Amino acid sequence: MDKSQNKQFIIKDNDTTESTQSEKTSFQSVDFDALPKKRRLMQPKTSQKLTFTMLASSAAFIFLILVSFILILVINGSRGLSFQLLFMKPGPEVEWSIRPAIIGTILLILGAVGLALPLGLAAAIYLNEYAKGGIIVNIINQGINNLAGVPSIVFGIFGYAFFVLALGIGKSLVAAWLTLACMILPTIIRTSQEALKTVPQDYRAGSLALGATKWQTIRHVVLPAAIPGITTGVILALGRAAGETAAILFIGVATGVPAFSGFLSRFPAIPFELYMMAISAPSSTRNIQWAIALVLVVIVFAFNLGAIIIRNRSEKERQ
Amino acid sequence: MSQDTNFLEETINEQQLESETRSTESEILEIGKQKISWQKIILIIFASISVIIVILIFVFILINGLQIIPDFGLFKFLFGTDWNPEADQYGILHGIVGTIMVVTIAMVVAIPISISCSIYIAEIAPPVVRKILKPTVELLASIPSVVYGFFGLFTLVPAVKYIFKLPTGENALSGGLILAIMVIPTIVSITDDAIKAVPKTYREGSFALGATNWQTIRKVVLPAALSGITTAVILAFGRAIGETMAVLMVAGGASQIPKPFFNILVPVDPLTAIIARELGEAAQGGTQFHAIFGIAIVLFLITFTVNLIGDLAIKRFTKKFRGA
Numbered sequence: 001m002d003k004s005q006n007k008q009f010i011i012k013d014n015d016t017t018e019s020t021q022s023e024k025t026s027f028q029s030v031d032f033d034a035l036p037k038k039r040r041l042m043q044p045k046t047s048q049k050l051t052f053t054m055l056a057s058s059a060a061f062i063f064l065i066l067v068s069f070i071l072i073l074v075i076n077g078s079r080g081l082s083f084q085l086l087f088m089k090p091g092p093e094v095e096w097s098i099r100p101a102i103i104g105t106i107l108l109i110l111g112a113v114g115l116a117l118p119l120g121l122a123a124a125i126y127l128n129e130y131a132k133g134g135i136i137v138n139i140i141n142q143g144i145n146n147l148a149g150v151p152s153i154v155f156g157i158f159g160y161a162f163f164v165l166a167l168g169i170g171k172s173l174v175a176a177w178l179t180l181a182c183m184i185l186p187t188i189i190r191t192s193q194e195a196l197k198t199v200p201q202d203y204r205a206g207s208l209a210l211g212a213t214k215w216q217t218i219r220h221v222v223l224p225a226a227i228p229g230i231t232t233g234v235i236l237a238l239g240r241a242a243g244e245t246a247a248i249l250f251i252g253v254a255t256g257v258p259a260f261s262g263f264l265s266r267f268p269a270i271p272f273e274l275y276m277m278a279i280s281a282p283s284s285t286r287n288i289q290w291a292i293a294l295v296l297v298v299i300v301f302a303f304n305l306g307a308i309i310i311r312n313r314s315e316k317e318r319q
Numbered sequence: 320m321s322q323d324t325n326f327l328e329e330t331i332n333e334q335q336l337e338s339e340t341r342s343t344e345s346e347i348l349e350i351g352k353q354k355i356s357w358q359k360i361i362l363i364i365f366a367s368i369s370v371i372i373v374i375l376i377f378v379f380i381l382i383n384g385l386q387i388i389p390d391f392g393l394f395k396f397l398f399g400t401d402w403n404p405e406a407d408q409y410g411i412l413h414g415i416v417g418t419i420m421v422v423t424i425a426m427v428v429a430i431p432i433s434i435s436c437s438i439y440i441a442e443i444a445p446p447v448v449r450k451i452l453k454p455t456v457e458l459l460a461s462i463p464s465v466v467y468g469f470f471g472l473f474t475l476v477p478a479v480k481y482i483f484k485l486p487t488g489e490n491a492l493s494g495g496l497i498l499a500i501m502v503i504p505t506i507v508s509i510t511d512d513a514i515k516a517v518p519k520t521y522r523e524g525s526f527a528l529g530a531t532n533w534q535t536i537r538k539v540v541l542p543a544a545l546s547g548i549t550t551a552v553i554l555a556f557g558r559a560i561g562e563t564m565a566v567l568m569v570a571g572g573a574s575q576i577p578k579p580f581f582n583i584l585v586p587v588d589p590l591t592a593i594i595a596r597e598l599g600e601a602a603q604g605g606t607q608f609h610a611i612f613g614i615a616i617v618l619f620l621i622t623f624t625v626n627l628i629g630d631l632a633i634k635r636f637t638k639k640f641r642g643a
Contacts, residue, residue, distance in 0.1 A: 048533035055439040058432045059452055062503060066459050072474060122365035130359050131366075142630070143370030149554075149626035150376065150619070151561020152464075153591045157598060157615045161379040165603065182372050189369065215358045243463025246563035246591075250598050271465040271564075278469050278568065286473070293469050297462060304461045308454065 077294025080287030086295070096288050098295065103259035104268040105299075107173065108248075109241040112180035113188075113234055119181075120188030121230065127189075128196040129218055148186035152247040155183045160250040171252030172264040179251050180244060184237040191236065195229020196222060198318075228314035232307045239303030243296060245271040270296050380619055384612030391606060396613055402574040402588075404597070409610035411617070413576045417491065417587035421566055422559045424495025424583060425502055430552060432499075433506035440507070441514035442536055453511070460504035468568035471497035476569060483584055487571065491587045494570030498562055502555040509554060513547020513636065514540060546636040550629050557625035561618065563591040572596065590614050 041047070090097040123140070131137040159179030169175045199222050207217040223230075254266040255276050261267075274292045277285060387396050391409050399410015440452050472489075475496060480488030517540050525535040541548075571586020578585075594611055601607040 044531045044534060048531050051533050052439075052443055055435045055443060058435040059439040059444070059448075061432060062436050062459070062507070063452060063455055065500060066455055069462075069470065073470070119365050119368055122362050123369065126359070126362035126366040130362060136363070136367075140366050140370055143367070143373050145630050146373050146623060146626055147369050149557055149561075149622055149629075150373075151558075151563065151591065151622055153561065153563040153594050154376065154380070154615055154619050154622070157594060157612065158376045158379055160598065161383055161612070162375060166379065185369060185372070215356065239461060243461075243465065245463070245465040246595060249595055271463055274469055275465050275564065275568070278472060289469065290473075293466050297466055300461050300463060301458065304458060 073290065073294050073297060076287065076290035078291075080289070080291030081294065082291075085288060085291060096285065098270060098273055098292055100257070100259035101268040101270045101273045101292075102295070105242055105270045107260060108176060108180065108267065108269055109238045111173070111177040112184060112241045113237050115177055115181035116185045116188050116237065117234060120185050120233075121192050123185075123189045124192035124196055125218060125223075128193050129214075129222065144186050144189055147182070148190070150183075152183060152244060153249075155179055156247040156249050156251065158182075159247065164251060170264060171250070171266060173252065173260075173267045174263050176248045176251045176253065176267065179247055180241050183244070183247055184241055187237045187240060188233050191233025192226070192230050195226040195233065198229060199225045228310050232311050235303050235307040235310070239300045239307075242303065243271055243300050245269075245275055248272070270299070377619065380612055380615045383609060384614075384616040386609035387606070387613035390609050396610065397617075400576055402593070404601075404607045407606060409606060409613075411590065411593070411610070411614055413574055414588055414590040414593050414614065415617075416576050416580065417570065418560060418589040418591070420491040420577070420583060420587055421494040421498055421570055421589055422556065424492060425498035425559045426552070426556060428496060428499035429502050429506060429555065433503045434510055434548060436503075437507045437510035437514065438536060438541075441511045442540065443532075453508075456504050456507045459500070460508070464501065464562060464564040465568075467497055467501055468565040471565060471569040485584060487586065489569060489571035490585055491570060491577070491583045494566045494587065494589070495583070497565045497569050498559050501562060501565060502559050505555040505558055506551045509551035510544070510548050513544040513551065516547065516636075517543045543639075546632050546639065550632040550636060553625055553629040553632060557622050557629065560625070561591060561622050563595050567592040567595050590618055594618075 042050075084094055085096055085098060086102070087099055088094045088097050089099060123144075127137065127140065131140075156179065159175060159182070163169050163175040163178045164171055169178075203221050203225055204217055207221040208214070212220070248269065249272070252266045253269050253272040255268060255273055257266050257268055259268065270292065274289065274296060277289045277292065281289065387393075387409065396409055396411060397415075398412050399408065400412050401408040401410050402413060436452075436456075440449055440456075444452065471493060476488035476493050478488070479485070479490065479493045479496075483492075521539050521543055522535055525539040530538070566589045570589055570592060572588045572592055573586035574588055575585075577583075577587060594614055597607065598611050601611055
């Protein structure tokens with residue numbers, strides 16, 4: 001009797017140690033065991049319903065902000081919109097016209113992207129096709145990330161100190177091109193890198209197997225295949241440059257100047273026109289101001305939609 | 320993927336070397352030289368331009384901005400309460416307080432809304448809703464800041480003025496709310512990516528233990544995505560600090576420190592707004608000019624640090640799920 005009791009006792013002891021061990025391990029991974037001990041306010045399913053409604057309403061709130069934003073913009077903007085405002089040269093009969101500003105913005109963004117694209121594309125090709133890691137690549141990546149995080153007003157003040165004053169270019173279109181090119185360079189590098197990454201390795205292998213050199217492969221096989229992605233990046237950069245104000249504030253943007261009066265003279269731009277009218281024009285021109293804001297948003301949205309369409313089409317083609 | 324290319328290159332190089340082993344030593348040396356092609360050198364130079372620009376920005380802001388120390392004094396500059404170029408006073412404490420106020424309001428409003436929105440988009444929303452909401456949020460990100468400023472000036476500012484019965488609606492609250500709308504897309508899209516990056520097996524394991532969908536999100540998915548969400552918040556913080564046009568137009572621009580300091584219904588003057596408003600007027604090489612570049616140093620250092628922390632957080636997050 002004594003022996004068997006002893007045995008039972010031992011077995012029991014083993015059992016308890018095992019169970020505590022299993023409790024410990026389960027506690028470490030997920031602490032659902034702790035759940036039943038808590039006093040519940042409501043059933044898990046009801047609390048889930050409640051939180052999901054709250055989460056959905058916050059999403060709906062953000063959606064509402066955008067929708068009301070667009071509605072207010074379109075309703076107010078369409079009142080001030082006219083053929084005269086958009087397309088007629090400013091003169092004695094035409095008091096308010098943003099034709100010079102529209103042309104000025106187009107020249108501005110084309111020049112800035114024209115400068116940034118070759119540089120950015122080259123950087124992306126190096127990082128994606130040639131670089132094999134190491135300290136140089138780390139430094140370059142860090143530089144790109146930091147450049148992307150620099151606030152636009154700091155680009156503006158840098159452009160003023162470096163391009164306008166130190167290099168002696170003066171407040172001009174060229175200085176604004178250079179400043180904006182610095183600002184959109186990270187966007188172009190990162191989107192081009194993404195585009196190069198989506199080109200399948202087989203393309204490169206096939207070209208190399210045909211005896212092409214690495215550079216020939218990049219130029220004739222990889223780049224043509226990456227063009228949709230690169231175009232997306234370029235369009236996004238154009239959109240960003242079109243709406244930029246703070247970076248060109250001190251670099252020569254002006255109101256009431258002709259659309260183009262030389263590379264080294266001052267230039268107009270839509271966002272600056274909007275800013276100056278908002279803070280200094282009489283309130284009787286409020287509708288015209290809304291119309292300018294509408295034009296700017298339409299331009300930027302058009303660029304973004306274009307980028308989305310190109311991205312979707314190339315994704316479909318690949319599938 | 321990059322490993323594959325490396326492998327290819329190596330095999331090709333090896334083949335070349337094998338075929339050339341019979342030729343003379345000088346020829347082999349020439350192949351070694353050819354390996355560094357001129358294209359590669361040009362590409363390296365182009366690739367390092369970003370680094371050069373960052374260094375140039377830093378150097379040129381420093382050259383002009385450090386002059387404020389001999390001109391006016393570092394302590395008086397950073398902690399002086401009086402900014403008045405006509406009286407040669409260049410204390411930027413009101414700007415620092417203004418920036419802290421608008422950014423704090425923006426983050427307090429934006430973080431809960433955008434994180435819950437991204438949880439909804441990533442985990443709960445049906446595919447159709449997700450397909451509508453995600454581009455919508457991205458579209459919100461593309462609106463230029465001057466348009467946000469204009470919009471805030473003629474909708475939000477009158478509303479704030481009316482609700483709180485103030486003489487002017489241009490104050491820290493309006494500036495903070497506009498900033499909140501501007502940083503929402505940043506937080507939403509990065510948080511969404513972070514939640515999507517959590518491996519499916521995590522969720523399946525939790526469901527298998529009998530957890531509800533919400534329990535799984537709260538106790539498994541969100542903790543796993545935490546570093547990604549932190550990154551989102553840090554990057555949004557950096558963007559809010561550097562934002563200029565919207566706060567310039569909406570925050571009021573009064574060179575004073577609010578009394579009491581937590582009063583959000585008085586006009587404030589964030590650092591970026593001071594730069595934008597006064598650089599045009601400042602005489603080149605004068606004390607005001609140097610003070611404005613001094614503000615730019617402060618801004619650059621803050622955003623630089625914030626972005627560095629953000630990058631580290633991203634690296635930690637990607638490391639965590641590389642194996643999964």
